Amino acid sequence: MKLFTKPKSEEDKLIEGCIAGKRDMQRLLYDLYSRKMMAVCMRYAPTSFEAEDMMQEGFVKVFANIQNFKRDCPLEFWVRRIMINTALKQLRQKSLMTVSHETEEAGNIASEDVNLTGYSMDELLGMIQSLAPRYRMVFNLYAIEGYNHKEIGEMLGISEGTSKSQYSRARAILQGMLERQDKTYQEHVISQ
Amino acid sequence: MSSANNHKRNTLEDEFQRRLFDAEARPAPDLWARIDHDLTVQENKDYKKRVLFYRQLAAACFVLFALTGTLLAYYYNGHLNQGNAQPGIASLPATKPANAPVTVEEAMSAYAAQQEEASAMAYTPVEETAETKSVANAAGMRQGKQTVNAESSELSNEPQAGDYFNVAPGYSPYLGYTPMPGRSRGYVSGGFPGSNSGATQGNLFAPGNRYTQIITWESVTITFGNNTPAAGQPFPLGNQSMAAKPKSFAEMSEAHQASRQQTAEVAQGALAAQQSKSADAVTKSNSRWSLNLAYAPSVFEQNIGLPDPLAMPSSNNRNMLSIAASGPSVNASQESFQNMTAAREEFEESTQPAYSYAVEAKAGFKLKEKLKLLTGIGYSESRTRSKSNYIVRQFWVKPRSNERYELSPSTFFVSSLNDGFSSDSVSVARTGDSYATEYKYRHLTVPLGLQYEQDINKDWFVYVAAGAAANFLLESSVTASNQDVQSVSYAANDSESPFRNVQFSGNASVGVGKRITPNLTLALGPEVRHYFSTLVADPDKAAAPQGRPYAIGMNMSLNYQLNSSRK
Structure with a gap:
């Protein structure tokens, strides 16, 4: 009896090529995800140079460990997770995980109607990058990646409560930045 | 929203997630080249580990083979020497151990x-x-x-x-x-x-x-x-x-x-008659002269490194501790300096031995019963390989016009063989793709050595050999797989060649041999060849650290004992 096997998807072929160490397949995978992963790394790194270092190390890890990818989720998620772990490791190695004294003025009133449409991606990234490393990490993991505080606590080696308080602080700082940006924009419009 | 609930998801989080989760950013154009380099280095490390494993396996197999052969030879010899052994009578089929033996x-x-x-x-x-x-x-x-x-x-x-x-x-x-x-x-x-x-x-x-x-x-x-x-x-x-x-x-x-x-x-x-005939045959073939053909595949370590950027000569920042002679200015920018360091590390990691061999035809003269003097002529080809992502760009400035022109890019290795880069300015740049480099040295050799043989039994023997050889350089070349990178090749007596034309080496070998016929023997054993001087003629003038090369291989030789009655 002939058994019907599921035809291999393009992603499967790509993965198998990378497992075989084919450089053209590795390049293809890089081309496929490099832009998204660069944006991920830029959210975690304070500068674009450090983001590139993270991404370089992250992709080397991806190719070295791709045979361990169990294919129980899309490849992009797995690559993203490796990038995040690499970012955490690099920041930990550079001892940037300690909370520095925050000079930024926190926003007092939480606005319910936040609309970021008027902001460019560079502006938003700039705001996140200006956060202290641990605040930036917690904010990224919670607000953008969607992890809960318990998971974040486990990833960063802190308690759930600490994660919550640090996120609360990061959020307030970002709100303050947004408020100031809005104020400046309104003053600019009125003066014109 | 109160500050107490400031750690919960709200529109701010949703907005940030909507804008940034699937955001894209353009990475640096050379980022893939850097990843490619890292992957190459990693592959080389894995390869080196595998090579090491196979080398150890081969060594273990050889030792096992030699040991088993020796033991078998001793065992076989012992049985042959038993006085009551009868020729032409085969051994008995195996008996069941459970039954008591009965005569x-x-x-x-x-x-x-x-x-x-x-x-x-x-x-x-x-x-x-x-x-x-x-x-x-x-x-x-x-x-x-x-x-x-x-x-x-x-x-x-x-x-x-x-x-x-x-x-x-x-x-x-x-x-x-x-x-x-x-x-x-x-x-x-x-x-x-x-x-x-x-x-x-x-x-x-x-x-x-x-x-x-x-x-x-x-x-x-x-x-x-x-x-x-x-x-x-x-x-x-x-x-x-x-x-x-x-x-x-x-x-x-x-x-x-x-x-x-x-x-x-x-x-x-019948046995006595046979022994008598054998003794006669041996006596007849007991000439002092023999012919020997040897082949020795080996791994070759050229023992040349790349220069430490800190130890390189520079007109701006002269390092008095540099082992290299001072040369013209090296306008190494910060990036070039980093590339030099990276290229050096890469060279150390990626350099690996390639297939090398030596063949020799020798005449042997029996000095004593078990001691033989061997000399003749040989040829050796020694190779090493490495992978690199870096090239050296060298510039000259025309004296009058102050016009700057660039020489063909070369490998860091070649550039570092002379006196600290002889051009006006030098920079080490990263290439887009990695390229392979092969280093090859061909020598004409004149060996002279002694070999001592000790019989295990009438068919097997062990030998120990040691000697020296004069090696005349026929050709040396550094070939890059990238066509944009300059490959060099020096013939014998090339005045521009930085390599030594004649150098001496010592070699030692030990192993086992088998007499195939009364006149023909085959010997096999590991061989070490160590050169007494560096490959580069004047190591003091080279920017790169120079060591003495060596080769480790397996010597296989056929020896034919000439029959004196034919003379």
Whole structure:
């Protein structure tokens, strides 16, 4: 009896090529995800140079460990997770995980109607990058990646409560930045 | 929203997630090249680990092989030297260890006693019955005219099917008992290994004679030899077959002893004659001269590094501790400096030995019984490989016009062989794709050495060899797989070549040898060759650190002993 096997998807072929160490397949995978992963790394790194270092190390890890990818989720998620772990490791190695004294003025009133449409991606990234490393990490993991505080606590080696308080602080700082940006924009419009 | 709930998801989080989760950013154009380089280095590390493993495996196999060979040779030699060994007699088939060993004499005595007992009870020749005839025919055996009654019930409790009796060393007849399943009979079979020639016919215990005794409850029929007359004809007189009269095992044993002695005497005579002939042959071929052809595949370590950027000469920042001579200015930017460091690390990590070999044709002169002087001519090709992502760009400035022009990019290795980069300015740049570089050195060699041989037995020997060689450089080349990178090749006596034209090396080898024929021997063993000086002619002027190269390989040689009688 002939058994019907599921035809291999393009992603499967790509993965198998990378497992075989084919450089053209590795390049293809890089081309496929490099832009998204660069944006991920830029959210975690304070500068674009450090983001590139993270991404370089992250992709080397991806190719070295791709045979361990169990294919129980899309490849992009797995690559993203490796990038995040690499970012955490690099920041930990550079001892940037300690909370520095925050000079930024926190926003007092939480606005319910936040609309970021008027902001460019560079502006938003700039705001996140200006956060202290641990605040930036917690904010990224919670607000953008969607992890809960318990998971974040486990990833960063802190308690759930600490994660919550640090996120609360990061959020307030970002709100303050947004408020100031809005104020400046309104003053600019009125003066014109 | 109160500050107490400031850690919960709200529109701010949703907005950030919507804008940034799937955001894209353009990475630096050379980022893939950096990843590619890292992957290359990682692959090289894995390759090196694998190579190391295989090297260790090969070494272990060789040691095991040599050890086993030596032990076997000793074992074989020991057996050959036993005084009572008889040529032409094969060893006995394996016996079951569970059964107590029984000598054939004991078995024969037991059977003789059994025969006597049977004779005492009744020894009456009976006519051949149809039943016994059919049984014998069914067993494929020949029948005698006379049969012997025997008590075979005892046999059923004795050995099992397929069992063999052990015998004393020196002669190896075999004797076995096989019951016929489901029947009250079986048969005992025996014989003497070897081929049955016509000359030995009539000799019951001559090698190759076989006998089979079919045992039934009623009668026993024994036949001997393979020259039994056709059915119905009487056996000729004088033929020691059981047809004339059944013989007891006791009688067989006596006859056997006599036959053994006779065979031993004949064999000893033949052996003595053979030894005498061999001695004559050896004496005839005992020339002092021999011819030797050797081939030694090896791994070669050129032992050249890349310069440390901190130790490189520079007009701006002269390092007084530099081992390299001071050269013209090296305008190394910060990036170039970093690239130099990276290229150096990369070179150390990615350099690996490639297939190298040496062949030699030598004449040997026996100085003493076991000591031989060997000299001749040879050729060696030594290679090393590396992968690189970096090139050296060198610039000249024209004195009057101050115009700057660039030389062909070269490998960092080649650039570092001379006196600290001879151009006006140098930079080390990263290439888009990694490229392979092969370093090759071809030498004409004139070896001179001594070899000492010690016999293990008449076929095997061990040897130890040591010597020195003069190596004349025929060609040296550094070839890059990237066409944009300049490859260099220096012929013998090339004035621009930084490499040494003549250098000396010492080599040592140890191993085992086998005599294929009295004149031809094959030897195999590991060999180490170490050069007494660096590859580069003037290491003090080279920016890169220079060490003495060496090669480790496996020496395989054929030696032909010339026959003096032919001269």
